[in-house]
Each structure stands twice: as C-alpha cells, then as structure tokens.
Amino acid sequence: MVNYLTYEVEDFIVDDFFIAWVLDEDPQARHFWEVWLEEHPHKKGVVMQAYTILKGLYIKPEGYLSDAEIEEIHDKVRERITDACDNSGFRFLLMRSRFWLSAAALILVLLTAGIIVYLKRDTAGSVMTAGNQKPVTLVRENKGQKPVLVYLPDRSSVVLKPGGVLEYPSVFTGKSRDIRLTGDAFFEVTTDSKRPFIVHAGEVAVKVLGTAFSVSSAGRDKNIKVVVNSGKVAVFDNVKLSAEKKQKHRPVMLTANEEAVFNRKDTAIVKQKLAKPLILSPEVARKMFRFHNASFADVIAKLKEVYGVEILFDEETMGSCPISATLSTQPLYEKVKIICEAVNAGFTITDTNITIEGKGCTQSPDHN
Amino acid sequence: MHVKTGKGFVDVRELWASFLKGDEEAYSCLMRKFTRPLFNYGIRFSSDRDLVKDCIQDIFFDLWTKRSRISETAYVQAYLFKSLRLRIMRERTKWEQTETLDNAPFLAEFNIETRLIEEQSNRELKERVQKVFNSLPQRQKEIVYLRFYENLNHDRICTVMGLTKQSVYNLLQKALIKMRKEWEIVTLFLMLINW
Incomplete structure (x- = not known):
C-alpha cells in the first residue's frame, strides 16, 4: 500500500490511482478517494489542487477536425x-446510407447542444473554454x-451597442480568434500573442493581440470607424486582404487615442489622432479608475457612465460598501468581477444588463 | 474527445471483437470513435493536416483489409495510436532523411485552464506548471500527453511508443524529478490558493 499521506501535489498528479479517479472517472477509485479524504481532511487542500491541475490540463494545438473532414x-x-473488393461493394453502400442517417442525427444533437450552450451563456454569463x-x-x-456586455470564450469583453450583431464561435480553435461585427461595439481583448484577435466588420478587418478599441460599422452607406483606447491595432482592407493574400498588404497601424476611418466610397483608410484622449485610454483610465475608499454605488455609476451598460444592484444594502481598487486595465467583465469579490457579491449577465446580488457589508466608507 | 478507458472500455473491446469477425457496423463505429483522437495525436508529429488525414485513412483501410491477421487486442486505442505513429514516421522520413523516431518533435503546448485560475497569484502558478510541462524533452512530453490527455496507462503507452515498461517508467520518472525541482516553488504558490 502506498503511503498517500506523504504525497504532495506533484506526487498526486502522476499517481495512476489518483488519475484513475480524476481523469478516468473510475468508480472504484472515486470511492477510495472520497473515503480517504474523509479520513484525512487535512490533505484536502493538496488533493484539490492536484485535482484542479489535472482537470484543467489541455494541450495545444487542439488539432480540430470538422465533422465534414x-x-x-x-x-x-x-x-x-469497395474498390479493393467488389463483393462487399453493395453492402458498403447500404452501410453508407445508415451512416448518413446517424450523421443527420448527430447534426441535430449538435444543433440542440449549440442552442443550450447559447441559452446557458446568457444566463450564466460565462462559458468555460x-x-x-x-x-x-x-x-x-x-x-x-x-x-450590453458580451463575454467571449477567451475572456475578452465586448460592449455591443444597440442594433449591433456579433458572431463568434463557442470556442476559439484556429490560429486566430475571428469574430464578425455589424454595427458598433467596444472591445477589450485579452492578450494572446500567439493568436491574434480579428474583428471582421464589413470591408475592414481589425487585428490585435490584446487591447481596447471600438469599431463602428453601422449602415451600408456609412464609413467604418476604428478608435483605439489602448495597445496597438492593425486595420486591414478586408477586400484587398483576400484578393491580394499572397502579396504583402500594408495595414494601417493605430495606437492609443488614434482612429482610422474607412471611406466606403473610395475604399481608402485615413488615420488621424484624436483631439481629446479617450476615457478608456491608459492615461485617463489610470486616474479615473483609481478608487480609494469609494462607495460601491460611485464605482458602479462610473462603470455605467463609461461603458453605457446597465448595471443593477440593491442600492440600500450594497450602495455604501467601501471599495479601494485600481481598475484601469481590466476588461469590463474583470472589473465587475473584482468589485463584486470585494463585497462578497455575485453577478449575472443577461440580455439587457448586469445584475449584482450580495448581502451588503458591515462597514461603510468613512468620508474624510 | 476522450475515449474513456474506464467504464466504456468493455464496449470498445466488444466492438473490436465484432469488427475482427467482419462486422461492418462495428468497423464504422470504430472509425467514428477514434478518428478525432487519432488526428489529435497525429498532428503532434506533423503540422501537415492533409498528411495526418491521409495516414488515418491508410490505417483504417489496412485495419479492414488485414483484419484476419490482427490478433485480438484489449488495447484498441493503443494499437491504433501505434499504427498511426509508425505510419506518420514512415511518411516523414520520405521527406526528411535525418529524422528518426527518437528525436522527432512532439508538438504539444500544455495549458491549464480552470475557473479557479484567474486571480493573479493563481495565474503565476498556472504559468509555472505550464512551464515545467513545456520544458520537457520530446519523448517525455509524448508520455505525459498519452497519460494525462488520452488517459492511457503505462502498459498501453509501452504499446504505442514501442518502448519497454522500464524505459517508459524511467522517462516518466525523469520528467517527475524535473517537475519536482521546479515545484518546490510552485507548491508555495499552491498554498496561497483559497478553497
């Protein structure tokens, strides 16, 4: 019998019997470990850490194969x-029709799963990758x-303006994180230097590695505008990009407080510097989102003002809870998460708003 | 897509037995079950998707035409993985003469993704654990992949990689010692996580 009491995290994660429980979901192993944990509650921390690591392990590249492939x-x-042996040819043909039936059934299942995932997303607010x-x-x-706030599978936040439509995959699998936008939206993209984030908006493609910017592409006749709050962004002409894929096509590079306008008439991209720095640019955000002993209500008011998203909470119980935090660089989702954690509250993202629920706190900020 | 070796295993073995008797349904089932895991494994030896797809096609074709010569095996997945591994290696050597099985790269980047690893301190932990995994030599990476990702036990890893039980054990042991060194710091971070 192995002495599991001497085991540390690294011993557990490579122990066959431990893996049998966590990854193979072997009922016998499960029973053993549950009993063992009851007997040795002080090992619970170590065991759960090992459990988390094993459960969370995944390996890139994911080598995704489509159903069609x-x-x-x-x-x-x-x-x-069939070619190799003519005799069985007919039977294989039969088999193939059965195959199609099951393929159709599979597609149906996938569609249903898709709808469920979609519905779940909206109520739960977050989907694991x-x-x-x-x-x-x-x-x-x-x-x-x-x-409204849309939370993407790579943990990027998108504030989608009224009338906007956003198309994105439930999981980002390719070499880039591609999404499609019609209308206006503000993006706060998580950093992933190996997988650029690309927004396709009409004739323009905006490519970034991790930053904050907005794209306006409402209406067919209007110009497409890209405004950068922080980081670096490359704006491509989508049409030219596909037509001259092989040739080197130079994008327009933008940094904080710069904008690019794509003129739909002459299909030219014009770049210019903004007269006034944006609120969500680093220099302004650093001052604006540094809270020292501010009230919860004030912090929420600021978020509502800057992002335009409706955030609901019980003013009476939580409004006066004290918040001290610097929230300048995080995406909206993370900002909400941080302040909720500070007051022990939870939040949900729905179709129309963010709702924060908590029991409130004992102290209120001292106004000095 | 995992093929569970625990509960579902009996079914795979039955499937395999039926297939060996010439059951076409069972054969179709096997293909459906294993194409994705095979591709996921194969793509680590060559980033050429078409090459990997062709190799999978080849091994399934061989599987059917040569089934009378295949003995019953409890290690269906290991058997298929091994076949694919050898096939890709053979295809590769056609192009790259210097490559041998032992030093062929294994393209795998280990990541840890959990809801719990979002706070700063946990993120550092995550990065460290990933770093240890990712700094392993190629064959050790492959063993870790087969053990952790495909849930194959030591016996089956031997089958796939054509190694003796002792060398698989030694390689895994080497990986562990390396991890242990790094982990002395990591465990400190682990202690900081709240449960």
Whole structure:
C-alpha cells in the first residue's frame, strides 16, 4: 500500500490511482478517494489542487477536425475498400446510407447542444473554454436600447451597442480568434500573442493581440470607424486582404487615442489622432479608475457612465460598501468581477444588463 | 474527445471483437470513435493536416483489409495510436532523411485552464506548471500527453511508443524529478490558493 499521506501535489498528479479517479472517472477509485479524504481532511487542500491541475490540463494545438473532414476520411476509406473488393461493394453502400442517417442525427444533437450552450451563456454569463469542445457559431444581437456586455470564450469583453450583431464561435480553435461585427461595439481583448484577435466588420478587418478599441460599422452607406483606447491595432482592407493574400498588404497601424476611418466610397483608410484622449485610454483610465475608499454605488455609476451598460444592484444594502481598487486595465467583465469579490457579491449577465446580488457589508466608507 | 478507458472500455473491446469477425457496423463505429483522437495525436508529429488525414485513412483501410491477421487486442486505442505513429514516421522520413523516431518533435503546448485560475497569484502558478510541462524533452512530453490527455496507462503507452515498461517508467520518472525541482516553488504558490 502506498503511503498517500506523504504525497504532495506533484506526487498526486502522476499517481495512476489518483488519475484513475480524476481523469478516468473510475468508480472504484472515486470511492477510495472520497473515503480517504474523509479520513484525512487535512490533505484536502493538496488533493484539490492536484485535482484542479489535472482537470484543467489541455494541450495545444487542439488539432480540430470538422465533422465534414471526418466524413470525408471515412468515405474515402470506404471507397478504397469497395474498390479493393467488389463483393462487399453493395453492402458498403447500404452501410453508407445508415451512416448518413446517424450523421443527420448527430447534426441535430449538435444543433440542440449549440442552442443550450447559447441559452446557458446568457444566463450564466460565462462559458468555460474546454479543450475538446466543438465550436458552434453563436450570434448575439442587441435588440434593446442600451449597450450590453458580451463575454467571449477567451475572456475578452465586448460592449455591443444597440442594433449591433456579433458572431463568434463557442470556442476559439484556429490560429486566430475571428469574430464578425455589424454595427458598433467596444472591445477589450485579452492578450494572446500567439493568436491574434480579428474583428471582421464589413470591408475592414481589425487585428490585435490584446487591447481596447471600438469599431463602428453601422449602415451600408456609412464609413467604418476604428478608435483605439489602448495597445496597438492593425486595420486591414478586408477586400484587398483576400484578393491580394499572397502579396504583402500594408495595414494601417493605430495606437492609443488614434482612429482610422474607412471611406466606403473610395475604399481608402485615413488615420488621424484624436483631439481629446479617450476615457478608456491608459492615461485617463489610470486616474479615473483609481478608487480609494469609494462607495460601491460611485464605482458602479462610473462603470455605467463609461461603458453605457446597465448595471443593477440593491442600492440600500450594497450602495455604501467601501471599495479601494485600481481598475484601469481590466476588461469590463474583470472589473465587475473584482468589485463584486470585494463585497462578497455575485453577478449575472443577461440580455439587457448586469445584475449584482450580495448581502451588503458591515462597514461603510468613512468620508474624510 | 476522450475515449474513456474506464467504464466504456468493455464496449470498445466488444466492438473490436465484432469488427475482427467482419462486422461492418462495428468497423464504422470504430472509425467514428477514434478518428478525432487519432488526428489529435497525429498532428503532434506533423503540422501537415492533409498528411495526418491521409495516414488515418491508410490505417483504417489496412485495419479492414488485414483484419484476419490482427490478433485480438484489449488495447484498441493503443494499437491504433501505434499504427498511426509508425505510419506518420514512415511518411516523414520520405521527406526528411535525418529524422528518426527518437528525436522527432512532439508538438504539444500544455495549458491549464480552470475557473479557479484567474486571480493573479493563481495565474503565476498556472504559468509555472505550464512551464515545467513545456520544458520537457520530446519523448517525455509524448508520455505525459498519452497519460494525462488520452488517459492511457503505462502498459498501453509501452504499446504505442514501442518502448519497454522500464524505459517508459524511467522517462516518466525523469520528467517527475524535473517537475519536482521546479515545484518546490510552485507548491508555495499552491498554498496561497483559497478553497
């Protein structure tokens, strides 16, 4: 018998019997570990850390194969078998029709799963990026009067303005994080130097590695505008990009407090510096989002003002809770998360707003 | 997409037995079950998707035509992985003469993604653990991949990689010692996590 009492995290994560519980979900192992943990509650911390690491492990590249690609492989194999032995040809044909039936059933299941994932997203507000989930294209349309927060699978935040439509996959699997926008939105993109984030908006593609910027592409006749709050952004002409893919096409590079306007008439991109720095640019945000002993209500008011998103909370119980934090660089989702954690509250993101629920706090900020 | 070796295993073995008797349904089932895991594994030896897809096609084709010569094996997944591994290596050597099985790169970047790893201190922990995984030599990486990601046990890893049990054990042990060194610092961070 191995003495598990001497085990540390690194011993657990490579122990066969431990892995049998966490990854193989072996019922016997599960029973053993549950009993063992009850007997040795002081090891719970170490065990749960090892559990978390094992559960969270995934490996890139994920080598995603689409259903169509799988079908193609299977069809080719069957063709070769049919060619190789004529006798079984007829039977394989039969088998293939059965295959199509099950393929249709599979697609149905996937569609349903997609809808469930989509619905869940809106109520729960966050979706985990699992290593081997099949990506489904999600479409989010803001039919309301106020901007809404959309939380992407890579933890980027998008504030989608009324009338805007955002298309994005349930999981980012490719070499880049591609999403499609119609209308106006403000993006706060998480950094991933290996997978650029690309917003396709009409004739323009905006490529970034991690930063904050907004894109306006409402209406067919209007110009497309890209404004950068922080970081560096490359604006491409989408049409030219696909037509001259092989040739080197120079994008327009933008940094903080610069904007680029794509003129739909002469398809030219013009870059200019903004007269006034944006609120969500680093220099302004550093001052504006530094809170020392501010009230919860004040912090929320600031977020509402800057992002335009409706945030609901109980003014009476939570409004006067003290907040001290610097929230200049985080995306909106993270900002909300941080201040909620500070007052032990939870939050949900719905179609129309962010709702914060908590029991309030004992002290209130001292106004000095 | 994992093929569970625990509960679902009996089914795979039955599937395999039926297939060996010439059951086409079972064969179709096997293909459906293993194409994705095979591709996920194969793509680590070559980033050429088409090459990997062709190799998978080849091994499934061979599987059917040569089934009378295949003995019953409890290690279906290991058997298929091994076949694919050898096939890709053979294809590769056609292009790159210097490559051998032992020093072929294994393209895998280990990541840890959990809801709990979002705060700053946990992020540092995550990065460290990832760093340890990612700094392992190629074959050790492959073993870790097969053990942790595909849930294959030591026996099956031996089958796939054509190594003896002793050398798999030694390689894994080396990986662990390396991890242990790094982990002395990591465990400190782990202690900081609230549960």
